[in-house]
Amino acid sequence: MKKILIASALALCCTTPAYANLNVFACEPEWGALAGEIGGDKVSIYTATTGAQDPHQIQARPSLIAKARSADITICDGAELEIGWLPMILQQANNGKIQPNNPGAFDATSFVQLAEQPVTYDRALGDIHAAGNPHIQTDPRMMLPVAKALAARFVQLDGANAATYNARLADFTTRWNAALVKWTAMAAPLKGTPIVVQHHSWYYMEKWLGLTEVAPLEPKPGVPPSSGYLAQVLGKLQATPAKFIIRAAYEDDRPSKFVSEHAGIPALMLPFTVGGTPEAKDLFSLYDHTISLMLGALKK
DSSP states (O other): OHHHHHHHHHHHHHHSOSSOOEEEEESSHHHHHHHHHHHGGGEEEEESOOTTSOTTSOOOOHHHHHHHHTOSEEEEOOTTTTTTTHHHHHHHHTOGGGSTTSTTEEEGGGGSOOSOOOSSOOGGGOSOOTTOOOOGGGSGGGHHHHHHHHHHHHHHHOGGGHHHHHHHHHHHHHHHHHHHHHHHHHTGGGTTOEEEESSSOOHHHHHHHTOEEEEESSSSTTOOOOHHHHHHHHHHHHHSOOSEEEEETTSOSHHHHHHHHHHTOOEEEEOOSTTSSTTOOSHHHHHHHHHHHHHHHHTO
């Protein structure tokens, strides 16, 4: 009997993985996708939001709290994008590993230079962020410094799998640099294109591709437009025509459809993040589809 017990214990030891996966709580789909690129089968990923949800407006549901309670790391935008829901989740989860300033708290925007940092911070100006514009995922060039920092954080939390994380980072970097060359050439016809945006969340994409924002469909960031304001936008478009209107998949389509019909220009729903459209299945197809949609609108 003693020999049987010893043999069983040895068998259990040999069939049990030496190291458990890192449990990742990704606030947005793009960071869940990036975690998968860097972590592979060494990470278990839970993504708290979908491409059909506004990441500003999420409820701190019990299911999210339960996932945060078992997380080893949160990967979020930061820069106050999740200010309306993440702090409550962290408080209720009572998980010391993922509290602010601990290694398990990873904010992607901390590793890039944010644009549009307000001189004065006043909520009367709309949904602005004191640290700057947090929507860095609209420019794929931002992914490389974030990926490098994320790999380093995975190594810090799980040194036993450092070789895997570093190898996957190197592979991702090679593939991503090749994709950047492709996207830059593919998007060349978009340079200088005047556009209308629904919400002022495309700044980084505009700078990357050389787009010109003629007008937003919100009078202030996050404030729904009135019919009077949309009439002002139409007047502006008569003087300065735009080629098309863009909105994120989660945004109300009525303002863009109204302006599209009256101005005679296409209204595009761009994925904004992984899963925002069926075609945007991962990070690579996210930018493939985004550029393809805008190129298609140029031909209309």
